Amino acid sequence: MTAASLLSPPKAATSRGRVRRRVLLFALIGIAALFTLLTVSLTTGEMSIPAGTALRALVGLGDSGDVLVIQQFRAPRAVAAIVAGAGLGVAGCVLQRLFRNPLASPDVMGVTGGASLGAVALIAAGATQTLIPVGALSGGLLAALLLGVFGWRSGLAVTRLVLTGLAVQAALAAAVNLMIVRFPAELAGSALQWTTGSVYGRTWTEVWGAGAAMLLALAAAFALHRSLAVLDLGDDSAGALGLRTSHARLRLLVVAVVLASLAAALAGPVTFVALAVPHVVRFLTGPPTAVSLALAGLTGAVLLLASDLVVQHLLPVEGLPVGAVTATLGAPWLLVLMLRQSSPVQRSHG
Template sequence: MTALALPARALTRRRARTALWSLAAAALLVLLTGIALGTGQLDIPVWDALRALVGQGDPGNVLVVQQFRAPRVVSALIAGAGLAVAGSMLQRLFRNPLAAPDTIGITGGASFGAVLMLATGASQQLIPLAAVGGGLLAALLLGGLAWRSRMAVTRLVLVGLAVQQGLAAAVNLMIVRFPAELASSALQWTTGSLYGRNWNEVSIGGTAIALTAVGVLLSQRRVAVLDLGDDSAGGLGLTPARDRLWLLLLTITLASLAAALTGPVAFVALAVPHLVRLLAGPPTLGTLGLTALTGAVLLLSADLLVLHVIPVHGLPVGAVTATLGAPWLLVLMIRQGRPPQRNSR
C-alpha cells in the first residue's frame, strides 16, 4: 500500500462520514419540522402537517400551518443555518474557537441597528439593512480597538464580549424610552425570539440570507487556501489581507441578516461548528453544509422546547440557547487559557 493511498482512503472515509451525518441531520430536520407544524392548540399528525405546508389536505389545517406556524418554523431553519455557518467562518478566519457573532459583538450591533430603525418609525422592510449596518458598525468598533492596542486575537474575543454587552445595554435603554406600542415589537432584540414572524419578514430576510450563504459557499476554496497561512496563500496567488477582509465582511453580513430575523440568539454560532468538527472532522465544503443543517436543527429544537416543554409562557428562544451556551463558553475559555502541555521527557 503506497503512502498516497492512505490519505485518499482517509479522505473517502471522511466524506462518507460527512454524508451520513448530513443525511441523518436532514431526516431529523424533516421530522422536527413536521412536529413543529403539527403541534399546538390544534394538533395535526406529522404527515398531514407536511402535506398542509404545500397546500394539500384539510383547508383548516392548511390555514393553521401556512399562515401561523410555517413562518416561525422557516425563520428558525433559516436563521439557525445562517448563524451556524457564520460561526464556522469566523472561527476559521480568526483561528480562534471562541469566535462567534455573539462573542465579538456582531449580533449586538445588528440588534442595535434594528432597534434604532424601529425608533425612527421607518419601514419594517428596512430592518435587515439596518441590522447589517449595525453589525458592520460593531465590527469596525472592535477592529479599531484591536488595531490601536495591537491586541492578540485571543484577547479580541474578550473585548468583543464587552462590545456586545455595551450594545445590548444601548438596546435596552432605547426600549425603555420607546412608547408602549413600540416596546413590545422591540423586545425580541434583547434576547432573541421567533414570536410573531410573518411571511413578509421571512421572504425578505430569507432571500438575503440565502444569497449571502451562496457567496460564503462559493468562497470555500479561497478560505481553504487561507487556512494554509498567509505565506502559502500569497504564494498561491491570493492577497491574504484583502481576501480575509472580504470574507469577514461577507460573514458579518450573514450573521447580521440572521440576527435581523430572530434577534441576538446566542450559542448556536458558537457551539455548532465545534459539534460538527467532532462528528465529521476538519472543515470542508461538505462539513459546512452539515453545519447549516445542524444549526437549523438546534434552533428549531430550542424553539420546540420553548413552546411545548418549558412551562413558562412567552419565554424567548434566545433565553434557552443562552442558558445552554454560557457553560459551553466558560469551558472553551478555560481550555484556551491553559498553557500548552510539554513533554516531560
C-alpha cells in the first residue's frame, strides 16, 4: 500500500459525503422555494398586498380587509396545497418502493377512484362543502379495503396487488362517471370540478383536521421505514431476516392509502404529484433512505403549491382546478417513464 493511498480518503466515505452534501443542498433549495412560493401566494392576487402587511394580517394584525383576504382565502388555500402535496409525495414514495414499480401511484392503486366516488356521492346527496372531504377520505379507505380483500389470497403479492388496484380504479372511475351523467345539470359542474382536483375554497376547519391526521400518518410512515428498507431487499431476504412480509406490506399499504386519501380530501384526486416526486428525489439524492421520505414530502408540497399558483396567476383561463396543470404535466411524464421501462426489453430483443 502506497503512502498516497494511505493519505487519500476511502472511495465509499467520499461518495457518502457527496450524497450528504447533495441531500443538504436539495433540502435547503426546497425549503427556500416553499417559503418563496408561500410568500407569493399570500401577497399576489386581484388585490396586491406587501409581504410585511401579509405576514401581519396572517396573525390578525393590520387592516381588517387585509386580514380577511389573507386569513380566510389565501392562507387556507396555500396551506391546503402544502399539506396535500406533502402527503402525495410521501404516499407515492412508499408505494413505488413497496411495489418495486416506478409507475405505482395512488391512481394505479384505486385511491383516486375511491376518493372521487365518496366525494361525488356526497355532492349528489346535497351535502355541504365541509363534508365533501370526509366523503373523499371514506372513499379512499374503501378502495384500500377492496384492494386488501381482493389481494389477500395471494399473500399480498406485488403483481396481484398492482393488477387488483388497476381493476378497482377502473370500476370506481366508471361508477363516478355514471353518477355524474345521471346528475342534474346544476350538480354535474361541481362534481366534475372536484374530480379534477382543486384547493379552491378550503377552510381552516378542513385544513387543520386533515393536517393533524396527516401528521399522524406521516409519523407512521417514518416509523415503518425500517420495514420498507428490509422489503427493498426482496421477499426472500426479508423473510430470512425475520420480517413477516405480508403484514409489513399491508401496514405500509394502509399508511400510503391514508396519506393519499387525506390529500384527496383536501385537494381532490390530484394526479402526477405522487407519480413524479419519488423519481425527482431519487434522481437528485440517490438511493432511498429515511431522509428521502422527508424530501419527497417537501418536493410534493413545492410542486402542488407551484401548480396552484400557475392556475391562479399565469393561465389565461380563470377557474381552472390545480389538477388541470398536474394532469398536463403528468401525461408526457408517464409516457417517458413507460418508454424507459420498455427500452431494456426492446434492447434485449434487438
